Amino acid sequence: MAASxxxxxxxxxxxxxxxxxxxxEALPGYDYLYLGDNGRAPYGNRSFKTIHQYTxxxxxxxxxxxCPLVILAxxxxxxxxxxxxxQQDLAAHHAxxxxxxxxxxxxxVIGNYTQTGQIGVLGTKGTVQSGSYLIEINHFAPDLKVYQQACPLWVPLIENGEYDKPGTDYYVKMYLDELMAQSPDIDTILLACTHxxxxxxKIKAQLPAGINVVAQGDIVAASLVNYLERHPEIEGKLTKTANRRxxxxxxxxxxFDHHASQFFKDEVKSEFVDVREGCD
Structure with a gap:
């Protein structure tokens, strides 16, 4: 039997x-392997060095x-x-x-969602402090105004299964109020954390009507479809038996399985691994 x-x-x-x-949903026939580093989550408040090491x-x-291709979701x-x-690790170890x-x-593509040209970015403390969205959005759409808001309590609440509880409403409103106070003309909010x-x-319920709330799933999926079309040398390595681990x-x-099944919208059965064994 050929290796997956x-x-x-x-x-x-x-x-x-x-x-x-x-x-x-975009690429149903491929084989997939999902890994969640829940044992060391959340990453948002950790240093560059630690996040690089863990990742x-x-x-x-x-x-x-x-896996010949890994998506950092x-x-x-x-x-x-x-x-x-x-730039460094792949060149040295896995070219x-x-x-x-x-x-x-x-x-x-985020510029396609706004009419006012003003975008709010909600993310972890680490994502916001890195300035990565400010840099990348400015590269593709320099005329856009981008406002950021760190939401350090959201990931811990979500990871602990509190995302649908009434008590979470307070923390959702708190960070949204801080973001919208930066500009009343924000008409698009990017959820810059996959959690x-x-x-x-809850986010939409706290916002004025007419504000777009943009999640990344469909955007990343469309980008991956395009990437595989442009890189047959990678696509040709991938097995296609619709297996998911x-x-x-x-x-x-x-x-993990209980909460993951709600995220994935399908039954999840996982295995525990220690990723630190045998690392370079």
Missing amino acids: TPIGIFDSGIGGLTVFRSIV WECVQWMFKQG CNTASAKALRTIQ DKRVLGVIRPTAE YPLLAD FYTTIDDTAD
């Missing part, structure tokens, strides 16, 4: 499953499982680790592999 060479989908926890769902350990583990990892991985992020494809779509209904770095896989 799946597309790897990585996140610091369960948020990347919102992107994974969109990718599966690179997880990427190496996914390479060892046969995590904005914090994309902001703080992707460039080093692409035949590819690692892609979620920030650039989002920045390429945040689980709060989408899920892994987590937290040993309570039952808890």
Whole structure:
């Protein structure tokens, strides 16, 4: 039996499953491997060095499982680790592999959603402090005005299953009020963390009518379709038996499976792994 060479989908926890769902809908026939580093989540308040270390350990583990292509379905990892991985780590250790992020494809199209030219970006502290969205959006649409708001409490609430509880409403409103106070003309809000779509209904309920709330799943999925069309040398390596495997770095896989199934909108059965074993 031929070895599986799946597309790897990585996140610091369960948020990347919102992107994974969109990718599966766009490319259903491919094999996939999802890894959530829940044992060390959240990433948002950690240093560049630590996030790079954690992300690179997880990427190496996914390479060892046969993934020739890994998608960092995590904005914090994309902001703080992707460039080093692409420019240094792959060249030194895995020149035949590819690692892609979620920030650039989002920045390429976010300008299409706004009429006022003013965009709000909601993200983790790490994503906001990195300035990655300011840089990338300015590259593709320099006329846009971008306002950022860190939401450090949202990921812990989501990872602990509180995303649909009434008490979360207070923290949703708190950060939205801080963002909208920066400009009353913001008409588009980007959920620049793949966890945040689980709060989408609460976010929309707290905003004035007419404001676009943009999640990244469909954007990243469309970008991946385009990438595979342009890179047959990578696409040709991928196996296509519609197999999906899920892994987590937290040993309570039952808890992960419960919450992950709600993110993925399908049953999730995961296995525990220690990604630190045998890393370079």
